[in-house]
Amino acid sequence: MIGFLILCTFIGIIIIAFASVTQKKLSNAIILFMGVGLGSVILFFIFKAPDVALTEAVIGSGISSLIFLIALKHLKGKR
Amino acid sequence: MSLKRDLPTSTISGFALSASLILTILNILLHNIPNNIQTAGDELLKLNATEGVANAVTTVVVYFRGFDTLGEIAVLFIASLGLGLMLDENKQCDLKAKSNFMLQTASKLLFPIIMLFGIYVMVYGHLSPGGGFQGGVIIASGILLLLISFNEFEVPHSVVSLLEIFAGASYVIIGLIGLLVLDRFLGNFLPNDISNMGMLLSGGIIPIIYIIVGIKVGSEMSVISENLIKRCEDV
Numbered sequence: 158m159i160g161f162l163i164l165c166t167f168i169g170i171i172i173i174a175f176a177s178v179t180q181k182k183l184s185n186a187i188i189l190f191m192g193v194g195l196g197s198v199i200l201f202f203i204f205k206a207p208d209v210a211l212t213e214a215v216i217g218s219g220i221s222s223l224i225f226l227i228a229l230k231h232l233k234g235k236r
Numbered sequence: 237m238s239l240k241r242d243l244p245t246s247t248i249s250g251f252a253l254s255a256s257l258i259l260t261i262l263n264i265l266l267h268n269i270p271n272n273i274q275t276a277g278d279e280l281l282k283l284n285a286t287e288g289v290a291n292a293v294t295t296v297v298v299y300f301r302g303f304d305t306l307g308e309i310a311v312l313f314i315a316s317l318g319l320g321l322m323l324d325e326n327k328q329c330d331l332k333a334k335s336n337f338m339l340q341t342a343s344k345l346l347f348p349i350i351m352l353f354g355i356y357v358m359v360y361g362h363l364s365p366g367g368g369f370q371g372g373v374i375i376a377s378g379i380l381l382l383l384i385s386f387n388e389f390e391v392p393h394s395v396v397s398l399l400e401i402f403a404g405a406s407y408v409i410i411g412l413i414g415l416l417v418l419d420r421f422l423g424n425f426l427p428n429d430i431s432n433m434g435m436l437l438s439g440g441i442i443p444i445i446y447i448i449v450g451i452k453v454g455s456e457m458s459v460i461s462e463n464l465i466k467r468c469e470d471v
Contacts (some may be wrong), residue, residue: 179243192322207365208293211357220457223380227465231329 170196194218300421329468350378358450372453405450
C-alpha cells in the first residue's frame with residue numbers, strides 16, 4: 158500500500174514537472190512548480206525526514222514561489 | 237501543436253542523455269549492493285544521546301556540524317548584502333495592483349497565527365521537527381504576507397539591524413566561550429544532563445543557538461523580500 162502511494166507520488170511529480178516546463182503562461186508554470194514542491198514534501202515525509210519536509214514546504218513551495226510571482230509582476234510592469 | 241515544435245532538440249537530447257546516465261548508474265548500483273551497508277548515521281545516533289537532545293537532526297546540524305551552520309548564516313548574510321547593493325534604494329517601485337480586500341482581512345487574521353507558529357517551530361527545534369531555519373523562514377513569510385497586502389507597510393530597519401547584529405555576534409561569542417571552557421569551538425558548556433531529555437530546558441547551548449539562527453534567518457529573509465518587492469532596478 159505504502160509502496161503504491163510512493164510510486165503514485167513519483168509519477169505525479171514527474172508529470173507535474175513536465176507540465177510546468179512545457180507551459181506557455183509563466184504564472185501557470187509557477188503554480189505547477191508549487192505542485193512539484195508539494196509532491197516532494199509528501200515524499201520526504203514518507204521517507205521519515207520531517208525536518209526536510211518542513212523546510213521544503215516553507216521554502217520550496219512557499220516563499221520562493223511567492224517571490225517568483227512578485228518578480229513576474231514586476232516584469233509585466235516593464236513591458 | 238506538436239511537442240517537437242515547443243521543445244528544441246537540445247532539450248530532448250539532454251533529457252535522453254540524463255535518462256540513459258541515470259539508468260546506467262542504477263544498473264551499476266543494483267548489481268553491486270554490499271551485504272551490510274556501513275553508515276555514519278548509526279555512530280552519530282549513538283553519540284546523540286550524550287548531548288541530551290531529543291531531535292537527532294538538530295544535534296547534527298547545530299552541534300556536530302555547528303561550524304557549517306555558521307558558514308551557512310554567513311552565506312545568507314552575503315546574499316542579502318548583494319541584493320541590497322544591486323537594488324537601488326532611491327528607485328522605489330511598488331506593485332501596480334492594489335491588493336484585494338479579502339487579502340487584507342485574511343492577512344490581518346493570519347499574521348499573528350503565522351508568527352506564533354514560527355516562534356513555536358523555532359523554540360521547540362530541539363524536541364520536534366523543525367528548528368531555526370524553518371521557523372525563521374515562517375516568520376519571514378508572515379512579513380511577506382503583510383508586505384504584499386499593505387502597500388504602506390515597511391519593515392522597521394532599526395529593529396532588524398539590531399536583531400541581526402545581536403544574533404550574529406552572540407553565535408560567535410557562544411562558540412568562543414565554548415573554546416575557552418571546553419577547548420572546542422561551540423563546546424556545550426551549559427548543563428546538558430541526559431535525564432532532562434525531552435524537556436524544554438535541555439541540551440545546554442543547542443536550543444539557544446537554534447533560536448539565534450532563527451532570529452538571524454528571519455530578519456535576513458524579511459529584508460530580502462522587502463528589497464525584492466519595494467525596489468527595482470532598470471535592466
